[in-house]
Amino acid sequence: MAAAAPGGASTSSRIYRGNVLRLIGPSWVIIGIFLLIPVILTVVYSFLTKEFRGGVQWTPTLAAYDQFFFDRGLFGDEPPRIEWTYLGIFWRSVWQAASATLLCLVIGFPTAWFIATRDPRQRATWLFMITIPYWVNLLIRTVSMKFLIRDEGPLNSLLMWTGITDAPLGLINTNFAVQLGLFYSYLPFMVLPIYAAVERYDFSLSEAAADLYSGMWTTLRLVILPTVRPGIIAGCILVFIPSLGAFLAPDLLGGAKTFMIGSLIEEQFKGAAGNWPFGSAVATILMTIIMAVLLVYARAQGKESK
Amino acid sequence: MADAGTAISIDRVVKRYGSFTALHGITLEVGADEFFTLLGPSGCGKTTLLRAIAGFDDVTEGEIRLYGQNIANLPPHKRPVNTVFQHYALFPHMTVTENIMFGALRLGWSRSDAEARAREVLSLVRLDSFADRKPGQLSGGQQQRVALARALAPRPKVLLLDEPLSALDLKLRQAVRAELKSLQRETGIAFVFVTHDQEEALTMSDRIAVMSAGRVQQVGTPREIYEAPTNRFVADFIGETNLIEVEVKRVSDGRAEVVLPGGHITQCAAASQSHAGTGHISLRPERLTLCPAEAGDLGARVESLIYLGTDIQVWARLPDNERLILRVQNAGSIALPAVGQEIGIKIEADAARLLVD
Numbered sequence: 001m002a003a004a005a006p007g008g009a010s011t012s013s014r015i016y017r018g019n020v021l022r023l024i025g026p027s028w029v030i031i032g033i034f035l036l037i038p039v040i041l042t043v044v045y046s047f048l049t050k051e052f053r054g055g056v057q058w059t060p061t062l063a064a065y066d067q068f069f070f071d072r073g074l075f076g077d078e079p080p081r082i083e084w085t086y087l088g089i090f091w092r093s094v095w096q097a098a099s100a101t102l103l104c105l106v107i108g109f110p111t112a113w114f115i116a117t118r119d120p121r122q123r124a125t126w127l128f129m130i131t132i133p134y135w136v137n138l139l140i141r142t143v144s145m146k147f148l149i150r151d152e153g154p155l156n157s158l159l160m161w162t163g164i165t166d167a168p169l170g171l172i173n174t175n176f177a178v179q180l181g182l183f184y185s186y187l188p189f190m191v192l193p194i195y196a197a198v199e200r201y202d203f204s205l206s207e208a209a210a211d212l213y214s215g216m217w218t219t220l221r222l223v224i225l226p227t228v229r230p231g232i233i234a235g236c237i238l239v240f241i242p243s244l245g246a247f248l249a250p251d252l253l254g255g256a257k258t259f260m261i262g263s264l265i266e267e268q269f270k271g272a273a274g275n276w277p278f279g280s281a282v283a284t285i286l287m288t289i290i291m292a293v294l295l296v297y298a299r300a301q302g303k304e305s306k
Numbered sequence: 307m308a309d310a311g312t313a314i315s316i317d318r319v320v321k322r323y324g325s326f327t328a329l330h331g332i333t334l335e336v337g338a339d340e341f342f343t344l345l346g347p348s349g350c351g352k353t354t355l356l357r358a359i360a361g362f363d364d365v366t367e368g369e370i371r372l373y374g375q376n377i378a379n380l381p382p383h384k385r386p387v388n389t390v391f392q393h394y395a396l397f398p399h400m401t402v403t404e405n406i407m408f409g410a411l412r413l414g415w416s417r418s419d420a421e422a423r424a425r426e427v428l429s430l431v432r433l434d435s436f437a438d439r440k441p442g443q444l445s446g447g448q449q450q451r452v453a454l455a456r457a458l459a460p461r462p463k464v465l466l467l468d469e470p471l472s473a474l475d476l477k478l479r480q481a482v483r484a485e486l487k488s489l490q491r492e493t494g495i496a497f498v499f500v501t502h503d504q505e506e507a508l509t510m511s512d513r514i515a516v517m518s519a520g521r522v523q524q525v526g527t528p529r530e531i532y533e534a535p536t537n538r539f540v541a542d543f544i545g546e547t548n549l550i551e552v553e554v555k556r557v558s559d560g561r562a563e564v565v566l567p568g569g570h571i572t573q574c575a576a577a578s579q580s581h582a583g584t585g586h587i588s589l590r591p592e593r594l595t596l597c598p599a600e601a602g603d604l605g606a607r608v609e610s611l612i613y614l615g616t617d618i619q620v621w622a623r624l625p626d627n628e629r630l631i632l633r634v635q636n637a638g639s640i641a642l643p644a645v646g647q648e649i650g651i652k653i654e655a656d657a658a659r660l661l662v663d
Contacts, residue, residue, distance in 0.1 A: 207362050208395035210382040212409035212460065222408075226399045 039287070046280035054274045064281035086264070086282070093261040096175060096250070097243035100182035101190075104239045105232065107183070108190035112231075115191070116198035127195070130188050138185060142248045145181050146172065149253075173255030181249030182239075189238035197231025233297070241290055261286055312373075313338045313464050313496035314359065319368035319378075321354055321520075328354045330520045331368065336464070336498060337512070338373075341490045343499045345507040346517035347543070352500045353468060355517075359498065360466050361385045372463060383412070388457035389466040393473060394449045396441035402428070402452050403437045409460035420459075427455040430489065447478045454486075458493060465490075467499045471506060483509050504544050508532065516540045536577040537662040541588035548589040548630050554660065562660040567626045570603050574658035586661050591633040593657035596620070596643065602650025606630055608643045618642065622649065 046064050048056040066072075069087075070080035115126040133141060149155050151168035159165045171177050205227065209219040225232070247262030254260075261282065268279025314336040321329040329351045336342040344352035357363040359370055361382030370378040377385050388409065397405050403424050410420035428434050431451040441449055450470060457465055467486075471479045487510045490497045501507055507514050508528040516523045516531060516539070524531060524540045535541035538549060553565040562576035564587060574587060599605055606622035609629070613619075613636075620632040620643070632651065634640060643649050 202393075202395065204391050204393065204395040205397060207360075207382070208389070208391060208397070209408075210362070211360060211387075211389045212456070213383045213412035214408075215383055218412065223397055227397075229399075 042280045042283050042287075044280075046277055046284045048277050050275045050277045054269070054276060056276050061277075064275075064277040065285075067278055068281055068285065089259055089261055089264055090286075092258070093244055096178055096182070096258070096260060097240050097246075099175075100179045100186070100243045101236050101240045103179055103183040104187050104190040105236060108187055108235060109194055109232070111187075112191045112194035113198055116195050116201070123199075127192075130191055133184075134188060138248055141184065142181055142252045145184055146252050149177060149180065172253065173258070175254065175258055177253040178250050178258050178260070181253040182243045182246055185246070185249060186239040186242055189242070190235040193234035193238065194228065194231045197228040197234075201228055237294070244290070245286060311338050312336070313340070314498065315369075315371045316355070316359075317369040317371065319355070319358060319370060320366045321351075321358060321363065322366045328520050329358070329365070332520075332522055334515055334522060334525065336496050338496055339494050341487060341497045341499065341510055341512045343501060343507040343511040343514045344517055345501055345504060345514050345543075346523075347502055350517040351520040352502075352517050354520075356389075356466050356468055356498060356500045359464075360387060360389045386462055387464045387466055388460060388462035389468060390450075390453045390457045390470045392469045394441075394453040394470075396449055396452055396456070398441055401438050401440055402433065402444070405441065405452060406456045406459045408456065413460055415460075423459050423461075424455075427459045430458070430492070431455045446474055447482070450474060450482065454489070458489075462495065464496045464498060465493075467497060469501055470499075471501070472503070479506075486510060508544070516543060518543070534575070534577070534659065535588060535661065538586055538588075541659070541661055546591050546631065546633075548591065548594075549586045549661075550589060550624070550628065550630070551584055551626075552587050552660070554583060554585045557660070564658075564660060566604055567624050567628065568605050572603055572653065572658065574660055575656060576660040578660070578662045586663060587658045588661055589630070589653060589658055591619070591631045592617075593654040594630075594632045595652045595654065596632065596634065597650040597652045599648040599650045601652070603653045604630070604651040606649055606651055608645050608647050608649055610645060611642060620649075622651070 045056055047060050047062065049059040049061050049063065051057050066080075067083070069083055071083040071085075072078050072080050111130070115123055115130070118126060147153055149171040151170065151172065155171075156165075156168040159169065160167070171180075201224070205223050206219055209223045214222065245262040245265070246260065247266040250258050250260040250263050251266075265279050265282050265286075267273065268275045268282070312335050314334075316332050316334040316336075319329055319332045320327065332351075332355060344355060346352045354363060358365050358378075361377070361380060361384075365378050368378065369376045372385070372387065397408065400408070403421070406424040406427060407417075407420040410423055411417070415423070424437070425434070428437055431454055433448060433451055433455065436444060436448060436452075441452065444452065450473070453470065471482055471486075474482060483506060486497075486499075499507075499510065508531075511528055513525060513527055514531050515525045518539050524536050526534070531540065532544055535544060535547075541547050542549060550567065552567070555563040555565060555571070557563075557576050557578070560576055562574055562585075563571060564574060564585070565571050604624060606624050609621045609623050611618060611620055614633075616636055617633045618636055618640075620634060622630045622632065624630055630651065634642070
């Protein structure tokens with residue numbers, strides 16, 4: 001009997017393996033074409049020499065990374081000093097993306113909670129309404145936001161007409177305008193994963209907490225938030241990462257002072273001032289940092305669940 | 307009766323959801339060291355009543371007093387009662403010990419006191435070696451005991467149990483029954499236990515309130531409930547019984563004279579004073595005996611025999627075509643009637659009981 005069982009298993013697993021190849025083949029092709037090749041191309045380009053008016057020369061060099069991290073003077077002949085310009089842009093991008101993520105969380109969590117606690121038939125309608133703005137192109141939406149919050153726009157007109165303010169708030173071309181734009185762009189990415197987590201939340205846990213002498217806020221802090229944490233973290237990642245690389249919102253809503261990493265990369269691939277290897281290098285650095293953060297997070301999660 | 311002997315007194319409690327009335331003026335008292343059971347079919351209002359005591363649902367009218375203090379308007383976290391939930395509702399991100407310490411810590415106990423208490427209740431439910439597990443790593447029976455320990459840890463004045471055994475398999479359920487009962491004696495606090503399982507109610511309770519359609523049908527000891535049901539619902543719901551339509555001739559001093567189908571006249575206990583015309587008597591299958599036809603109080607024809615191991619069930623038809631079930635102990639030497647045979651049925655003394663319809 002012991003001999004027969006492995007034989008039977010291997011036969012079936014051989015058939016199974018053949019099927020698996022056929023089944024996962026298409027996903028390999030998709031991952032290869034749309035994920036691996038572009039990423040490899042980006043990394044490779046970052047080590048090549050720049051061609052004027054875009055494009056690259058196939059001569060390997062570290063010039064792009066050198067330009068990012070070191071300042072060698074106008075003619076490149078001075079002793080290298082740390083280049084703060086790009087690191088500053090990086091830092092500002094992280095800060096902007098983090099603020100937008102926080103804004104999404106503060107608005108998105110109650111929204112997701114509200115939807116998930118509705119009657120099941122109503123939930124679909126609310127979710128549908130959350131996604132309606134996403135039928136419109138991101139560019140158009142961002143421009144609409146610009147129109148909405150500019151000094152002569154409806155928001156300021158309304159505020160002044162009702163007498164709440166005397167003068168326009170001057171929202172446009174500020175960090176806040178960019179955060180608002182990012183918030184508007186990525187809110188559903190926060191709402192949907194939190195919604196999924198809250199929908200699975202067992203509300204008898206809240207009753208148990210109340211039964212065990214917890215008020216509303218204690219229950220939120222000690223029971224609800226830890227239980228739906230995976231949804232919150234997924235939402236934060238989904239908002240933070242695209243926000244970090246965004247260029248439409250900073251371009252259209254922010255001024256020169258709100259230049260972000262996404263715009264820096266975009267600029268390198270656009271027009272005559274372009275520098276493909278430098279743009280690729282910035283993208284690679286950005287990607288590396290994000291991967292490192294996610295890896296650290298995954299490790300921490302793995303340890304905790306053990 | 308608002309003395310120290312009464313833990314919970316429920317006074318004319320009404321609960322309405324819109325036009326639906328879930329509780330129609332419930333009045334009950336639970337003694338300070340009683341194992342009290344709310345028993346009834348689903349939708350009878352037993353869980354609604356328990357949730358009203360815990361504070362998860364407010365009541366529309368009436369008072370709920372805990373040792374004399376009206377708690378009907380307090381939020382659940384201000385009521386010194388704890389609940390064992392049907393599906394346990396253990397906090398999945400906390401260890402067993404953290405779960406158990408939760409209530410005590412919210413009450414402002416010191417960490418060391420709460421930890422000491424957690425160890426104490428963990429040994430009470432015999433889970434000492436599972437202190438650092440997460441609920442997800444425990445079996446259903448273990449989770450159930452953690453839920454019990456968690457609810458007992460903050461020393462509640464009353465423990466509420468919402469069908470805590472319903473998620474366990476049969477063997478485990480029977481073992482836990484005995485444990486629960488002894489735990490109640492050890493802790494010396496009142497347990498209010500909700501169940502739809504009459505066997506659970508009969509084996510564990512000091513007293514049972516049988517509920518149906520938002521009303522208390524009868525309150526009494528398991529024995530009273532089983533042997534002296536007051537109305538048709540209780541007689542039918544608790545255990546097996548035969549409800550036989552009879553003609554009532556006279557009722558006085560708790561006794562009645564009734565005419566059985568077939569014309570035989572018999573005396574029996576009556577649950578109500580006012581009866582006239584037709585009524586129903588309850589006959590427990592185990593209190594009926596077989597005898598030769600013509601010699602019995604009732605005559606019937608055997609329809610089928612069902613072998614149950616310790617007993618044999620005899621299904622018979624009365625002349626008016628009503629079904630009657632008897633249980634005959636499988637003593638080995640008994641002579642069983644054949645299917646189709648006419649038999650006589652003798653009603654044991656005091657076995658029949660005239661019910662309120």
